[in-house]
Amino acid sequence: MYDIKALYEATSVPDAIQLLLDHPDAIIIAGGSDVLIKMREGKLAGSTLVSIYGIDGMRGIHMEDDGTICIGSLTSFSHITKDPVIQKYFHVLGEAVDMVGGPQIRNIGTIGGNTCNGVTSADSASTLFAWDAVIELTGPDGVRRLPIQDFYISAGKVDLKPGEIQTSIRIPKASWEGYEGNYIKYAMRNAMDIATTGCSVNVKLSDDKSTIDDVRIAFGVAGPIPMRSPSAEAAAKGRNVSSETVEAFSQAVLEDVKPRTSWRATKEFREHIAVVLARRALTESIRLSGGEL
Amino acid sequence: MQEKQYKCVHCRINGKEVETVVDVRASLTDMLRNDYRLTSVKKGCEVGECGACNVLINGECFNSCIYLAVWAEGKDILTLEGLLGPNGELSDIQQAFVDETAVQCGFCTPGFIMTAYEILESGKEYTEDELRKLLSGHICRCTGYENILKAVKKTMLKRLGKEE
Numbered sequence: 001m002y003d004i005k006a007l008y009e010a011t012s013v014p015d016a017i018q019l020l021l022d023h024p025d026a027i028i029i030a031g032g033s034d035v036l037i038k039m040r041e042g043k044l045a046g047s048t049l050v051s052i053y054g055i056d057g058m059r060g061i062h063m064e065d066d067g068t069i070c071i072g073s074l075t076s077f078s079h080i081t082k083d084p085v086i087q088k089y090f091h092v093l094g095e096a097v098d099m100v101g102g103p104q105i106r107n108i109g110t111i112g113g114n115t116c117n118g119v120t121s122a123d124s125a126s127t128l129f130a131w132d133a134v135i136e137l138t139g140p141d142g143v144r145r146l147p148i149q150d151f152y153i154s155a156g157k158v159d160l161k162p163g164e165i166q167t168s169i170r171i172p173k174a175s176w177e178g179y180e181g182n183y184i185k186y187a188m189r190n191a192m193d194i195a196t197t198g199c200s201v202n203v204k205l206s207d208d209k210s211t212i213d214d215v216r217i218a219f220g221v222a223g224p225i226p227m228r229s230p231s232a233e234a235a236a237k238g239r240n241v242s243s244e245t246v247e248a249f250s251q252a253v254l255e256d257v258k259p260r261t262s263w264r265a266t267k268e269f270r271e272h273i274a275v276v277l278a279r280r281a282l283t284e285s286i287r288l289s290g291g292e293l
Numbered sequence: 294m295q296e297k298q299y300k301c302v303h304c305r306i307n308g309k310e311v312e313t314v315v316d317v318r319a320s321l322t323d324m325l326r327n328d329y330r331l332t333s334v335k336k337g338c339e340v341g342e343c344g345a346c347n348v349l350i351n352g353e354c355f356n357s358c359i360y361l362a363v364w365a366e367g368k369d370i371l372t373l374e375g376l377l378g379p380n381g382e383l384s385d386i387q388q389a390f391v392d393e394t395a396v397q398c399g400f401c402t403p404g405f406i407m408t409a410y411e412i413l414e415s416g417k418e419y420t421e422d423e424l425r426k427l428l429s430g431h432i433c434r435c436t437g438y439e440n441i442l443k444a445v446k447k448t449m450l451k452r453l454g455k456e457e
Binding site for chain 2: 001002003004006007009029032033036037040051053054078101102103104105107108190191192
C-alpha cells in the first residue's frame, strides 16, 4: 500500500487538465518510478495523485509532414529505443534512454516524467538539450511550446503552470537533419545507476567532411539543471575537422560546467570527466558523420 | 480521516479473466499476493530496484511493486505460476534453473525467470553481453549470477535448436 490521500485517473488530456484544476495540490503521476519511490521514502507521503498513465493518446512516436519528430510524453524508454523513426533519425536518444535504470524501469519510465522531474541527471535530458528539443505543454489556455532550455527553471523545477501537463517532445527537422551524435553516461555501475556526469554531443559536417558546420554539446550533472556548453560549441563551430579542434572544444567546456561535490563524486573529478567525455563524444560523432581525425 | 477509495479492476491473470475490488493505494504486488495468492511475486525492496516482484504485463516486464494495482485494468498479466503445465510440470526455463543450480535461496528466482521468459519469447539470439544487460534489473545475493546466465543462455540456444 502506498500512502496516497486520493487518486484520480485521467482518461484524456482535457480530463487531466480539469482534474489538476479541481485538485490544485495534486501531483501528476505518469509511470510512477519517481513519484512512488518518493512516496515510499516519505517525501510525497499523503499526497493526492492525478494519474495520466492511462492516456494512451500520449504514447507513441511519429514524424509530422514537416519532418518534426514528435514523441508522446508517455512513451516509455524501451519503446523509444525500439522505435523505427528514432532508430533512423535520432538513434542517440534511443541509446541514451537505454542507459536508464534497468530493463523493467525502462518499460515503466516515461520521457515526459524524466523531463518534468527537472533533475540534472536524467539520461534523456542532455540529449534533448543538445538537439534543441521543443517541449509541448497543454493546459487550460491551450497548447504552448517552448525550447527545453526554457522549460527547466531550477533543480527539480520546470515551467509547468497550474493545470498544465507535458503532452509531447518535438524535434524539428532543422535540429536533426544532417546531424550525428553520441551520448556517454559515466556511472559507477552499468545498470541501476544514476549518471555521475552525462555528455551528449552532435555534429553536422560539411559535404567534404573537412569542416564542422555545426556542433552542439550538453551535459547532465554539470550544474543544477542540464546545460549546454556555448564556449565549447564556439571553439569548434566552423573549424576544420582535426584533433586540435577536438582538444580546444573539450578544454572549453571548463568555462561553462559548474559541477558540485556530492557523495557520488567531487567537483574536480566531474570537471575532469566533463573534458574527457566531451572529447570522446565529439570524436565518435565525427566518426559517425564520416569524418576522419 | 480521508474516506477509503476503492476500484473494481478487471484483468487477465495467467490466462484467466478475473476481477476484484482493490484499494486504490495498492500496488500490483499487493493485489497479486493478497487477492490472488500469487506468492511467487515477492516483496523485496519495494522501490523498483531488486526485481523480485517482476511480472509480465502485456508481454513486457514490470516491477509490480511500483505499478499501481488500478493500472492493471484491462491488462494481460503473467506470473511465474502461469508458466506451469496443467499438472504442475515445470517449464523449460524453470527446469534449466534447477539443472544449472541457478537457485539458492530462491527469493529472486521468480523475478529472474519472468525476465528470462520475456527474453526467450522474443525468439532472438542474444550475445552473452546482451543477456547480461537484459538481466541487469535483478539482484541476487546468493548465486553470483553465472549460473543464472548459463540457464538462460542454454534455454535460448535449445529453443533456437542450437544446443551446444
